[in-house]
Amino acid sequence: MKRTIALAALALTSSLALAACTDDTASDAPETTTTTTSETATQSSEETGMNDQMGAEGHDHPADGGQPPAGIAAEENPTYPVDTEVVLTADHMPGMEGAEATIAGAFDTTTYSVSYTPTDGGDPVTDHRWVVHEELVDPGQAPLPEGSEVVLDAEHMSGMKGVEATIDYSTDETVYMVDLTVDGMTMTNHKWVTESEIAPAE
Structure with missing residues (x-):
């Protein structure tokens, strides 16, 4: 029991x-x-x-591009003065081609396409448009020839500042900073768009 x-x-x-x-x-x-x-x-x-x-996904650019680099000269008589409404024909990023934009600055300088490997481990970048002569570290006299090795002092994209790059080609067109909205993201002082990449707004 x-x-x-x-x-x-x-x-x-x-x-x-x-x-x-x-x-x-x-x-x-x-x-x-x-x-x-x-x-x-x-x-x-x-x-x-x-x-x-x-920037938003697919747009590895800052929302605010900041001020133009020190030493860059303003274009005295640009085709598109500051505050002009324009249409972009450039395709530097998704949604850019055909976007309406406002001119935020016009400059007289040498502008380069460059190729480089980002410092943050990202994939190599080829034909990045654009950097201006004043965004290079101790570049010497402009224009630099194709194939020149330079160091970038720009930070348009992550992993760009301080990187070694190669000049692909250059242009002496007037170059512009623009304000625009791409895929719902507003960017101010976006750098850079050359004159041949701009069309008058209708």
């Missing part, structure tokens, strides 16, 4: 222990989910901040 009571007590104790484990597991689940959701929200917020700074 005592053995039967002992066995019954043991069975009851085991059941309670199992129930307690089950309760602990169930109560942990929402906490884990909450933590994961919080971490995801934080990551999403960080990514949003990065996108605000460097």
